[in-house]
Amino acid sequence: MNVLETRTWRIVSFGNTSSADARIYIAVIPDHLHRACQLVLPILEDQRVDHRYAKEPTLLDTYSGADWWAGKAIIADPHPDQWESLVAELDRCLVGQGLEGPAVIAGARPYGGQSGLLFSRREAKAADAAQSGDSRRQRLTQLLGQ
Amino acid sequence: MTAATLLALACTGDPLLDGLLKQCRTIRLASDTGETPEDALRLAATHGPAILFVGPALGDLTPVYQQAAGATVVCLTEGPTAGDGCHGNPLTADLIDNWVRQRMLGEAAGLQPAPKKPTAGFKVPAISEQTPKQPANPPATGPVLPPAVSHGPVSVLRQRIVALWGGKPGSGRSTLAVGLSDLLSQLGGVKVCTVDLNPYNSSLAVLTGKEQEVPSWVNLAEGLGRGGPNLSEALRWVKPNWAVLTGTDGRPDWLELLQEPTLHWLIAELRNQFDYILLDLDTRRGALTDAALRCAQTVMVVVSPDYPDVLDTHRAIGTAADRHVLDRGRCRLILNRWVETPSLSAGTVSEFLGLPLGARIPAAPEAVIEAATQGMPVTRLTTPGAKAVTQGMTQAMHFVAEAVAGPAPARTGGLLSGLFHR
Numbered sequence: 039m040n041v042l043e044t045r046t047w048r049i050v051s052f053g054n055t056s057s058a059d060a061r062i063y064i065a066v067i068p069d070h071l072h073r074a075c076q077l078v079l080p081i082l083e084d085q086r087v088d089h090r091y092a093k094e095p096t097l098l099d100t101y102s103g104a105d106w107w108a109g110k111a112i113i114a115d116p117h118p119d120q121w122e123s124l125v126a127e128l129d130r131c132l133v134g135q136g137l138e139g140p141a142v143i144a145g146a147r148p149y150g151g152q153s154g155l156l157f158s159r160r161e162a163k164a165a166d167a168a169q170s171g172d173s174r175r176q177r178l179t180q181l182l183g184q
Numbered sequence: 185m186t187a188a189t190l191l192a193l194a195c196t197g198d199p200l201l202d203g204l205l206k207q208c209r210t211i212r213l214a215s216d217t218g219e220t221p222e223d224a225l226r227l228a229a230t231h232g233p234a235i236l237f238v239g240p241a242l243g244d245l246t247p248v249y250q251q252a253a254g255a256t257v258v259c260l261t262e263g264p265t266a267g268d269g270c271h272g273n274p275l276t277a278d279l280i281d282n283w284v285r286q287r288m289l290g291e292a293a294g295l296q297p298a299p300k301k302p303t304a305g306f307k308v309p310a311i312s313e314q315t316p317k318q319p320a321n322p323p324a325t326g327p328v329l330p331p332a333v334s335h336g337p338v339s340v341l342r343q344r345i346v347a348l349w350g351g352k353p354g355s356g357r358s359t360l361a362v363g364l365s366d367l368l369s370q371l372g373g374v375k376v377c378t379v380d381l382n383p384y385n386s387s388l389a390v391l392t393g394k395e396q397e398v399p400s401w402v403n404l405a406e407g408l409g410r411g412g413p414n415l416s417e418a419l420r421w422v423k424p425n426w427a428v429l430t431g432t433d434g435r436p437d438w439l440e441l442l443q444e445p446t447l448h449w450l451i452a453e454l455r456n457q458f459d460y461i462l463l464d465l466d467t468r469r470g471a472l473t474d475a476a477l478r479c480a481q482t483v484m485v486v487v488s489p490d491y492p493d494v495l496d497t498h499r500a501i502g503t504a505a506d507r508h509v510l511d512r513g514r515c516r517l518i519l520n521r522w523v524e525t526p527s528l529s530a531g532t533v534s535e536f537l538g539l540p541l542g543a544r545i546p547a548a549p550e551a552v553i554e555a556a557t558q559g560m561p562v563t564r565l566t567t568p569g570a571k572a573v574t575q576g577m578t579q580a581m582h583f584v585a586e587a588v589a590g591p592a593p594a595r596t597g598g599l600l601s602g603l604f605h606r
Contacts, residue, residue: 044241045200045262045274051243059222090241101199106217133513141345141455141479142448145219148478152513 039083046097049090050083060121061159063146064112064128065139068095068102071111074155077131082114085124089114109140121160129153190288191234193217193255195224197241201260205237207277210284221248228252235288237270256288345451346584347480348518349465349473350497355488356520358387359552359562360545360577361464366561367574367581369426374459377419379429379450381465381476383439386431388464393559394420400430401438408441415453427458444475451479460584469500474509482584483515485539489523489547494533501537516542518580523547542583545576 042049066074075091082089091112092098102108116124129151139155141148149156192211194202195218205213214231218224221242228236228248236255238248249257259269260280272279346364348357358380365378380388380400389395400418407413419427429450432438454461463476477483487497504510517539519530523546534541548562548569555562555570563574 042240044198044239046198047241049241061220097200101203104199104203106219107199107202141481142452147475150478150508150510152511154481154514 043093046092046101047090048093049088051088052086054086054088054115054117059160060116060118061146062114062116062121062125062128062149063110063143063157063159064114064132064155065109065143065157066111066155067138067140068098070137070139071095071098073135074112074132074137077135078112078114078128081124081127081131085116085120087114087116087120087124106144109143111139118160125149125151125156125158129156132156190284191231193224193227193231193234193236195219195227195242196237196239196260197243198239201237201239201241201275204275204277205280208280208284209277210281210289211235221245224248224257225251228255228257231255235284258283344459344482344584345455345461345463345480346482346484347463347465347476348484348486349467349477350485350500351467351487351520352490352493352496353385353467355467355486355490355493356545356552357467357486358382358391358464359556360484360486360518360520360580361462362388362391362561363563363573363577364581364584365422365426365428365460365462366563367577368460368462368585369423371585374425375457376426376460376462377429377454377458378426378462378464379454380431381442381447381463381472382431383442383466383472384434385466386433388428389420389430389433390559391556392420392422392428392561394422394428394430395559397430399433399438400428401432401435401441405438405441413449415450415457442472444471447472447475447479467496467500469504469509474504474507477504477510481514483510484518484542484580485515485537486518486520487533487537488521489519489525489528491528494528494536498537501539512538515539516580516583518542519544521545521547521549521552522576543576543580545580546572548573 040051040053042051064074064078071092072095079089079091089112098111114124114128129149132153132155133151135153137153137155141154143157146157146159148154149158190211191214192205192208193214194205196202196205197219202217205211214227214234216227216230218227219242221244224236224238224242225248228234232254234255236248236252236257237260238245238257239260242248245257245259257269260275261269261271262273262275270280270283348361351357361378365376368374369376378388378392380386389397389399397420400420403418404413404415407417418429420430421427432442451461463480465473465476485497485501487493501510501512501515505512517534517537519533519541522530522544524530530541530544551565551567551569551573552562554567555565562570563577
């Protein structure tokens with residue numbers, strides 16, 4: 039397990055060749071980052087999923103003004119084969135914990151699980167692809183992704 | 185050419201480094217950004233000659249160095265281990281500015297030149313190449329849709345987004361939305377917005393006595409035409425703490441604007457102003473309704489005592505759940521205009537749909553009709569029928585309000601340090 043600390047993140051890598059297109063976001067408010075990490079990180083480590091999380095709750099506050107990043111507290115990059123089972127397990131572990139987060143984050147779609155805290159880049163990508171014939175929509179998606 | 189014309193792309197994968205780039209004076213930062221190597225390549229392809237700032241948080245940067253045609257790829261690194269590109273411990277805007285002046289503008293600066301990157305594809309364009317080319321996807325003609333969400337810090341996050349969905353047209357969702365909003369607005373210190381997302385059967389304007397006012401979409405469409413919609417202009421205030429966003433009423437030009445990205449923009453804007461956001465949805469599923477269902481923390485599935493209505497709702501919920509648009513855990517069944525009969529009991533419907541019963545609102549057609557004709561919520565009438573309806577709606581309201589009023593989980597500082605500092 040390799041760990042890289044950046045200004046914002048603690049990045050944990052297991053050397054996987056995961057695709058960022060399957061990226062999963064757990065979006066919570068700063069006050070709930072700690073609890074979300076307690077619940078989620080053991081699962082990600084057990085399943086050897088590359089992931090990162092904001093090192094401190096205050097950092098979430100700091101970058102909440104950056105539209106692209108606001109709300110993205112924990113980010114997981116599973117292998118596409120792991121995606122379905124992982125996202126379901128994450129949803130199960132987060133539901134009923136009283137955690138809150140934004141309803142919209144940039145560049146990702148709500149997963150739609152029970153917790154309401156999970157977002158998926160994969161589904162957003164699929165939606166973008168489905169709309170590729172419509173340049174106006176494509177531009178709008180780009181705009182909203184900024 | 186001055187330093188300020190140097191176009192730069194921020195894709196470091198680190199929000200704080202991206203933010204640092206905003207403070208630099210020698211670069212003009214493109215507004216779009218990203219967080220993966222794929223995003224970096226997309227940015228480079230879109231903008232052409234530019235400085236593309238990346239960082240170790242992106243992971244393997246080889247594809248970026250090799251494929252970011254035309255862009256100068258600069259890796260921002262900080263910490264005890266120096267990397268290629270611009271390095272500092274810590275990095276500051278001044279360090280980056282100095283790097284840009286020296287490497288890109290040929291000016292004397294306090295920094296020693298960084299070692300030239302040996303990676304194939306790395307190219308420092310001449311200064312004369314710095315004029316940005318036109319974006320690959322120029323804005324389309326026709327209606328301009330909302331710009332990027334451009335609010336300040338997300339203040340959130342106690343708001344509740346509630347979607348009213350299910351049943352057939354006429355099952356009373358809009359009446360419920362208005363009544364529920366009225367009750368919520370009577371709670372102390374909260375602001376409520378009711379959004380009409382019925383593309384064709386928009387009825388919130390009528391039900392709130394706003395049908396004589398300019399539809400919200402006049403303002404939204406005008407604002408979008410200017411490239412900068414102002415949500416405040418589009419809100420129709422029923423009370424000082426309750427606003428309505430009236431519907432498109434089937435107008436084709438507005439329907440064209442009422443799309444999923446517009447919804448996301450709307451919700452992001454509304455979240456800055458309101459505590460409760462109620463979305464009155466179309467019964468039919470589509471991209472817009474699906475997006476709204478995904479966004480909502482609570483979905484009120486409104487069903488009337490009509491067997492085909494129950495069957496349709498059952499099918500719709502099943503499909504939505506299969507496609508991860510919805511899950512039953514977020515749903516509450518609202519039996520509206522309800523008449524309990526042996527043939528179709530509340531318990532049977534709840535069991536059949538697999539949804540917990542949130543509220544049962546009795547049928548009181550006279551009260552509902554009277555309220556509609558007066559353009560006021562049924563919850564403000566005092567007739568016996570209206571009182572019974574209000575009682576049912578209050579039951580539904582408590583379910584929504586409770587979710588917001590719930591206590592935040594206790595913080596346990598001990599584990600915090602273990603998690604964040606291990």
